[in-house]
Amino acid sequence: MGPLGGVLVLELAAIGPVPFAGMVLADLGAEVVRVDRPAAPALPFADATMGRGKRSIAVDLKQRAGRDVVLRLAAGADVLLEGFRPGVAERLGVGPRSCRRRNPGLVFGRMTGWGQDGPEAQRAGHDLNYLSLAGALHPIGPGRAVPTPPLNYVADFGGGGMLLALGVVSALLERAHSGRGQVVDAAMVDGAALQTAFVRELLARGQWTEERERNILDGGAHFYRTYATLDGGFVAVAAIEPAFYATLLERLRLDPAAWPQWERRRWPQLSRRLARIFSTRARAEWEAVFAGADACVTPVLTLSEAPDHPHALARRGFVELDGWRQPAPAPRFGRTPARVRRPAPAPGQHTRQVLARGGFSPAEIAALRSSGAVR
Numbered sequence: 001m002g003p004l005g006g007v008l009v010l011e012l013a014a015i016g017p018v019p020f021a022g023m024v025l026a027d028l029g030a031e032v033v034r035v036d037r038p039a040a041p042a043l044p045f046a047d048a049t050m051g052r053g054k055r056s057i058a059v060d061l062k063q064r065a066g067r068d069v070v071l072r073l074a075a076g077a078d079v080l081l082e083g084f085r086p087g088v089a090e091r092l093g094v095g096p097r098s099c100r101r102r103n104p105g106l107v108f109g110r111m112t113g114w115g116q117d118g119p120e121a122q123r124a125g126h127d128l129n130y131l132s133l134a135g136a137l138h139p140i141g142p143g144r145a146v147p148t149p150p151l152n153y154v155a156d157f158g159g160g161g162m163l164l165a166l167g168v169v170s171a172l173l174e175r176a177h178s179g180r181g182q183v184v185d186a187a188m189v190d191g192a193a194l195q196t197a198f199v200r201e202l203l204a205r206g207q208w209t210e211e212r213e214r215n216i217l218d219g220g221a222h223f224y225r226t227y228a229t230l231d232g233g234f235v236a237v238a239a240i241e242p243a244f245y246a247t248l249l250e251r252l253r254l255d256p257a258a259w260p261q262w263e264r265r266r267w268p269q270l271s272r273r274l275a276r277i278f279s280t281r282a283r284a285e286w287e288a289v290f291a292g293a294d295a296c297v298t299p300v301l302t303l304s305e306a307p308d309h310p311h312a313l314a315r316r317g318f319v320e321l322d323g324w325r326q327p328a329p330a331p332r333f334g335r336t337p338a339r340v341r342r343p344a345p346a347p348g349q350h351t352r353q354v355l356a357r358g359g360f361s362p363a364e365i366a367a368l369r370s371s372g373a374v375r
Contacts, residue, residue: 002029002329003336007078007172010035010070011054012061012094013347014083016127016152017160017188018111019050022081024165026053027329027338030079033354035059035070036347038375048322051344057355058348058375065373067093073358075102079168083111086121096183106181107171111164113155115187127152127188130159134192139199143213143220159191214264216240222270223248223261226300233283234300237274247295252277348375 007030011022019034026032032054057073060066071094074080080099082089089095089110096108113130114120120133128149131137136155141148167184175181199217202208208215219225223239239248245261259270278286283299290297301309307318307325318325322343329338351374355365368374 001336002027002338003333004169005029005336007031008076009033009079009081009168010073010077012070012080012082012084012089013037014081014111016083016156017164017186018081018083019047020157020161021109021111021164021168022054023050023052024161024329025079025168027340029336029338031055033057033073033350034345035061037061038348038372048344049326052321052326053341054345055350055354056345056347057351059351060373060375061092061094063371063373064093065368065371069355069360069368069374070094071098071102072360073354074099074106076358077103077106078172079107079109081109081111081164081168086112086116100181104180105175107168107175107184108181109164109168109171109184109186111160111186111188113188115190116185120189125188127155130155130188130192134159134189134196135200136192136196138210139212139215139218141212143211147212154195155188155192159193159195160186160188163191163194220264220267222267222274225271227275227278229278229283229286230280231282231284235278235283235286236298236300238296238298240296244294244296247293248297251289251293251295251297351375 004025007025009022009025009030009032011018011032011034013019013034013036022032022034034051034054034056036056036058038058038060057069059069061070074094080094082094084092090097096110099108100106110116112121113125114123128137131150131154132147134155137147137149139147140150164184164186167186171182171184199208202215203210212218212220214220216224221240223237223245226234226236228234237248239245242261246256249256249259260266281289286297287299306312312318317328319328319340320326321340326340329340332338351369352365355368355374356362360368365374
């Protein structure tokens with residue numbers, strides 16, 4: 001069993017960071033039961049990956065009997081995750097007060113974009129919006145272009161789902177001492193802002209300018225950026241430390257006197273010169289040039305290529321499930337390893353099983369099914 005073996009999590013079906021957090025907890029050994037809507041499609045968006053390791057029960061929360069099913073299951077659970085807009089869970093009758101009245105030790109994890117309060121709390125939004133208001137989007141992208149969306153890694157999954165999972169585990173740890181559960185208010189805008197802590201310190205110390213592509217980590221430095229190769233591929237260069245930069249120049253057979261690392265006014269010129277150099281060979285050739293060297297130069301692999309890289313293969317960094325390779329559970333544990341225990345469920349696949357384990361009698365289950373409260 002993983003380190004969270006024995007922990008029971010109810011996940012009210014949502015998209016984005018909530019199922020991601022549930023996936024992380026399931027990978028770590030928690031028993032995660034996803035509460036789907038009765039009319040949910042056979043495979044919700046991205047569910048085949050983020051639904052892995054979970055069980056599913058289909059419940060109509062708009063029916064009183066369906067609400068009572070969730071409350072009864074919550075009475076025996078350790079964690080409940082929800083991603084509704086503020087106030088919706090309360091209107092459905094499955095908010096923190098209703099659940100924790102039956103189970104004072106329940107950790108109630110809430111995931112929103114803007115948080116449970118504040119002037120933006122009820123507005124719709126997506127990853128890009130939370131990044132923009134947190135100040136995390138502006139520094140990303142070429143200097144003469146509009147800011148570049150970093151997919152949905154930063155707010156949805158990094159500042160959202162991952163911090164929700166961390167908050168839940170932290171609350172479970174605290175409960176071991178106090179015996180009491182609590183509400184975890186995870187907001188993607190907060191998590192996005194939290195991840196800017198390092199860059200904000202550089203700004204406060206005068207070591208960062210808000211002009212893009214003029215800083216060490218935003219592509220402004222010639223030794224920390226990506227370059228195109230002859231075959232249309234890319235390499236990533238991240239030779240920040242002097243020793244790594246010296247190795248970079250050595251492998252490229254460049255004169256250190258002509259390549260000063262910290263003369264910022266020369267960074268644009270040196271970037272153009274490196275771009276010309278890297279454009280003369282294919283990506284694989286550059287990979288061979290830097291093989292085994294501490295120059296911090298690596299090929300930029302595509303999503304399809306990454307699972308086949310020798311390092312990923314050696315560490316079993318990807319697992320095959322549902323017909324394609326997915327990222328393996330992380331982090332690694334020496335005594336209680338995390339693992340993917342089962343493929344993603346179809347909505348309602350485990351309704352009868354979950355209800356029976358939750359103490360519902362066969363007659364109760366039959367009545368709930370006939371009324372449409374569960375499927």
